[in-house]
Amino acid sequence: MRKYSLQDAVRKGFPTWASHQTNHQSSVRKSKAKPNGKKPAAEEKKMYLEPEYTKSRITDVGFKELVVLPREIDLNEWLASNTTTFFHHVNLQYSTISEFCTGEACQTMAVCNTQYYWYDERGKKVKCTAPQYVDFVMSSVQKLVTDEDVFPTKYGREFPSSFESLVKKICKYLFHVLAHIYWSHFKETLALELHGHLNTLYVHFILFAREFNLLDSKDTAVMDDLTEVLCSGGGHGGGGGEGASGGGAGAQNHGKER
Numbered sequence: 001m002r003k004y005s006l007q008d009a010v011r012k013g014f015p016t017w018a019s020h021q022t023n024h025q026s027s028v029r030k031s032k033a034k035p036n037g038k039k040p041a042a043e044e045k046k047m048y049l050e051p052e053y054t055k056s057r058i059t060d061v062g063f064k065e066l067v068v069l070p071r072e073i074d075l076n077e078w079l080a081s082n083t084t085t086f087f088h089h090v091n092l093q094y095s096t097i098s099e100f101c102t103g104e105a106c107q108t109m110a111v112c113n114t115q116y117y118w119y120d121e122r123g124k125k126v127k128c129t130a131p132q133y134v135d136f137v138m139s140s141v142q143k144l145v146t147d148e149d150v151f152p153t154k155y156g157r158e159f160p161s162s163f164e165s166l167v168k169k170i171c172k173y174l175f176h177v178l179a180h181i182y183w184s185h186f187k188e189t190l191a192l193e194l195h196g197h198l199n200t201l202y203v204h205f206i207l208f209a210r211e212f213n214l215l216d217s218k219d220t221a222v223m224d225d226l227t228e229v230l231c232s233g234g235g236h237g238g239g240g241g242e243g244a245s246g247g248g249a250g251a252q253n254h255g256k257e258r
C-alpha cells in the first residue's frame with residue numbers, strides 16, 4: 001500500500017499559510033451538482049451513518065473528560081500538544097486510504113454538496129484535486145507545528161499572540177480531511193476494518209474542538225448528522241459510552257457537556 005509521504009509534500013514546496021496568517025486561504029462553495037454532471041452525492045446513501053458502523057470504536061474511554069484542560073497545565077501547551085497529535089493521527093488515517101484518493105477518483109475536494117478550494121499565499125484560488133488539497137493541508141500544518149516560533153518547545157519561549165487563531169485554522173483543515181475520508185473513502189476504510197479507528201478519532205477530535213471552541217459550526221455543518229450520532233453521548237458515544245466504567249458516569253456529569 002502506498003503510504004502518504006509528508007516529506008514528499010513538503011519537498012514539492014506547496015504554498016502555506018504559515019507566514020500569511022491573515023489571508024483567507026480556504027473557503028467553501030456550494031455546488032448543486034458534481035462537475036461531471038452526476039447527481040449530487042448528498043442524495044446517495046451515507047453508509048457511515050448506518051448504526052452497525054457508527055457504534056464501532058476502538059475504546060470506551062470518556063473523551064469528554066479526556067479533553068478537559070488538566071489543572072496545572074498551561075492552556076496553550078495543552079492546545080499545542082493535542083493539535084499536533086490530531087495532525088499525526090489524521091495524517092495516519094488518511095494514509096490508509098491515500099492510494100484510493102487519486103486525482104481521477106477525487107477530482108475535487110468535495111464533501112456532501114460542499115466543495116473546498118485552496119488559496120495560495122497570495123490569496124489566489126488554486127484549482128486542485130482532493131489529494132492535492134490534502135497535500136496542501138498536511139504540508140502547511142507540518143510546517144506550522146514544527147515552527148519554533150509558532151509551536152515553541154524550548155524552555156522560555158512563548159506562544160505567539162496569533163496562536164489560537166492558527167490552531168483554529170489547523171482544526172478547520174484537519175476537519176476537512178476527516179470529512180473527506182468519511183464522504184469519499186468510507187467504503188475503503190470499512191474494507192480495511194479501520195472504521196472503529198476513524199470514529200474514535202473523529203469523536204475525540206470533535207469533542208476537543210468543542211471544549212475549546214476551535215471549530216466554527218458553519219464549517220462543521222456538512223457533517224452534523226454524523227457528529228450528532230457519534231458525539232451525542234447517547235449509548236456508545238462520545239460522552240463516555242455505555243460501556244465506559246467509571247469515566248462514563250463522570251463525563252455525563254461534566255459541566256461543559258454540549
Ligand SMILES: [Zn+2]
Pocket residue numbers: 100101102105106130131180184185
Ligand atoms: Zn479522496
